[in-house]
Amino acid sequence: MNALVEHRVFDHVPLDGTIGLEDLASKIGWEPAVLVRFINAVLVQGIFEEPEPRVYKHSASSTAFRDDAMRAYYQLGYVSLTAINRISPKCVPNTSKVSDYLKIHAPRDVYDPLKSPFSYSRGAEGKTYYQLLEQDPAFSDVWHKGMAQAAPFNPVLGMFPFRDMKEAVEAEPERAFVVDVGGGRGNALVDMMKECDGSFGAPMVLQDLKEVLQGEDPVRIDGVQVMPHDFCNEQPVKNAHVYYMRKVMHNYYDDKCRTILRPIVEAMGPTSRLLFGDMILPETARPGDDALPFYMDLRMLMIGGTERSEAQWKQLLETVGLVIVKIWRLPGAPHQATIETRLRGK
Template sequence: MALVPDTSALVEAEQLVADLRDNGSAPAQHAKILQRLDKLRSLLHTGLDSLLFHARPFQILPALNVLIEHGVFDAVPVHGDASIDDLASKVKLDAAILTRFLRIVLTQGIFKEKAPGVYEHTPASAIFRTDQGASLYRLCTVQFPQWWRVSEYLQTHSAEEAQDATKVPYSWALGKEGMTYYEALEDDSTVADAWHKGMTMIQATQPISGMFPFHTLKAVVEAEPQRAFVVDVGGGRGNALVAIMQECGGNYGAKMVLQDFEQVLEGTDPVRIPGVENMPNDFFDPQPVKDAHIYYLRNVLHNHYDKRSQVILRQIVDAMSPTSRVLIGEMILPSSTTAGTDPFPFFMDINMFMEGGLERSEQQWAELLGEVGLKIDKIWRLPDNPVQSTIEASLR
């Protein structure tokens, strides 16, 4: 007996077609279409459909891993094609075995078989090349064995222990309980390399501009240039400061300060940004820059539960003047979740659970900031994706 889609599925399908017809080139429109497609799929799935759909990765992921680790994605030219015999010779695999792994990913639009045994790239396969997104994929796969042990961790650890930075699931699963996530990460150079490259790619996808209007502070900063304009706390390689100066056309005659560990700022690949002062600093220590116009934290506090986040924020609060602002660039979890909701914030939240942190709702942000004497003045949301936000706060 054929299944008849319910009314909600038909409505969703009609809206999907309308969105496809109106589709422009904006990434937000593309993301909206994919979310609607996910919602439609969930409405059409039977119980067995759902089970099989979510079991599918257990065949696809190992196949992708074989193709990445044996260099198949790099062996197929970006412009052109390659025969199965040429590929097998290049990557030193048996042609018949390689064909079997290629067939399963072809069902996902990864590669195209333009003629029998002849393959070319699609956008969905080219992203797995070493010079594109392979590092991000490796970041996921090298940590998957630890993720798989979460159920066991929850049977042996309390909620309080999960918030202890030295007892996080990731470190425990590696047999390195007593280390923080980052200490355990850096203890394995292969994993650390994948993490740093993957994080660079993720950070590049998360916006800086388009929320808080930094350029509106021009008159205020120029009137008091002795105060630092922006102190980027835990700012890594300074991508945020570069974006802010691009928006403002400079620094308005005031200092732009980049803070992070000395090995990040002055290590094997030193950070050098014209107009930016490097200042080695641990954000758990007292904030050395007093009375800045803006203290900026981007993707810092989600790495820590409230107790540790409060320590970080109190160091900043102690350095603020009544006219200083704290800007927090983070995701804000939606208040409700249904089929078709963008899963990325929740993916990140589970990721943070493994590491010893969490993504927060608007209420959780208000409670955290209130505990250290800050109040939310405004939440600046990205128009096309309101989960991406900049929280503006000041002293109460």
């Protein structure tokens, strides 16, 4: 909201009539693909209306922010928040500086992981979010503990039926059942083995960077082969039944994703599946919709990534030779999903 207020987005939307995304972005000097992410996050709160895709008009709530008094009242509260941040930076997330970032950066800088809003907020441009994470032990500890607490909200099970792989895996047990690429400490594989009561006699492989798997607290899981691996390099496990990536793609924009995906695609066999445990961003944002997907998208913007709609997923995957077989959505939370893909033509 502060970014929209400070960049006078409310003033550029006409009181009577509509304005398209491209025109509005041009008036404030932002990338359209960035602006839409901010607008979606307020549309679900009834701020602005979207009578047709990517076309906006004022609602009763958004009109109020054209008033200088209302705008000043809002910013008074925001100034108090940033004052707290200066006194105790741990109290307020660094999203408070994103408006300043957008004032002084070129529109496309947001796509450069070395110039992310988060890096800017830390005074550390030239380093990625994950480099900063690992060089700050206190921050890293909070992050890893936070991810563990968030796991129940990003479930592995209840979507793709891993247990239904039994017949195929038992017929070819020499092939790895699941290769969890970038799988952290292996929580996803543990969940899968609980559902399947084991691994159907085939290997389960956990891959991540050496410092993640063999650091101060080495990962040890019964029935799981721990394999240090950089997912930008050649995939050493060929023709697995399932390659699995959970909450990886949303950390990066498409160019980097293609770099990560190509080695896996090259390792896949005719019947291999590549599953993505990730979020599906709704195509539209309407008042009363679940705000979480749009807020998560803004969080990913801060650190150099993006959530994707179904159409955006399809477009990305097709560029590396994958087709979507089925999207398995979580009952009650359809934005959480497992995307099942195979090689094109297989």
